[in-house]
Amino acid sequence: MSIYNKILVVADINSEVQPALERAMQLASKSQSTSHVLFFLSIYDFSYDMTSMLSVDERDAMRRGVIQQREKWMREIAKEHVLDDIQFDVRVVWHNRPYEAIIAEVFAGGHDIVIKGTRKHDLLESVIFTPTDWHLLRKCPSPVLMVKNSAWPENASILASVHVGSENHNHLGLNDAMVEQMNSLTDRLGAEPYLVNAYPVTPANITIELPEFDPSTYTNAVRGHHLTAMKALRQKHGYDESKTVVEQGLPEDVIPDVAQRLNAAMVVVGTTGRTGLSAVFIGNTAEHIIDNINCDVLALKPNGYVSPLDPKTAV
Incomplete structure (x- = not known):
């Protein structure tokens, strides 16, 4: 059973509305033990590092000043969300790659889950995933929850996109992990759970190349x-x-399609964390699903996944 007692929430520096923080508090408030929520932000301004008119100490002082200003802003916007029985803290770091800063904090703090808001395109009713989002989905060792809306809809469901047609060990392990994560979430958020699986359409070229092939028999099998x-x-x-x-x-x-029919507020997916050229040219099935889902998405890695940013494996 998933615990989610140490939650890292990525702040949205461009908005006063923080749906990820609200979702984190929803989860933390339903925990049976004390929860800790870290409101986290990575910032960077190239100009502070390049100016030659300031000494190293002066540049450091300016960076500290910017960090303190952001921390103050984050505490202010978090006031309406923070609950008395939840341990809450704010951290701002200076880093030019936000996803690396987030994942470094996951390793340092042992966080159970990362929660981040996504950009919703009002005209197209679609969710826009940023490069930081994709890096987190591929490389973060902990579950990553991408949040679309602050409010949790009435009579919502949570879907687990399981891959039951495979005998691959990673897929089978992910199926169990997805169901366990979904059970924890439905208990905490008051939603109906569903297991959803898609099976492939019979390739059209087979019937052309093999006239004796019976597509209906194959499909039924x-x-x-x-x-x-x-x-x-x-x-x-x-x-x-x-x-x-x-x-x-x-x-x-x-x-x-099933998510829309069942009023899904969240879909749990498994992702293998593919990186490099295969991620550019092939991509993950999970990532294709994520592109088309207009609700919260929880992405899980298989058991034994090792992040390329794990400090234990760094050379």
Whole structure:
């Protein structure tokens, strides 16, 4: 069961509204033990480091002054959210790569989860993920919750986008982790849980290359395999069949569609943390799903994942 007693919240420097902080307080307030919320911000101004008119000490003093101003601002905007029974602190660091600063703080503080707001495009009703968001989703060792709205909708559901058709050890471990995380969240946020899986469409070129191939038989076999695997997963975790959805199609199409139908306020996804050229040219199925989801997203890494920014592995 997920604890979420040490929560790192990334502040949005461009807004007085902080949906990530509100969601963090929602989670922390439902904890059965004392929770600690760190309101965190990474700032950097190139001009403070480049000016030759100031000494090193003067530049350091100016940076400290900027940091203190930001800390004061963060404490002020956090007042309406902070609860008496939750340990709350603010930290501002000077770093030119926000995602590296955030992940360094996760390792230093042993945080259970990172919560960050996303930009919502009002015209297109879509969520815009920044480069910092993507780096966190790929490289952060702890779960990352991307928050869209402050308010938690009435009669909401939380979906776990499970991958039951695979026998890959990482996928199977992620399925269990996603269900456990979803259980914790539905208890805390008062939502209905659902397990959702998409199975592939029969490739059209097969029927052309193999005239004797029966696409309906193949499709039925694939669907049967996924239904059987979903049954095993739901029974393992004590879920009723009514709380499962298995549909044909690409996950990036099926999951957002089901999320809209079931009034999902959050979708839990697993991501392998792919980096480098494979991330640029191939991407993750999870990332394609995230692009199309218009609600909160919780991204998990597989068991044994090692972040490329882990200080223990740094050379």
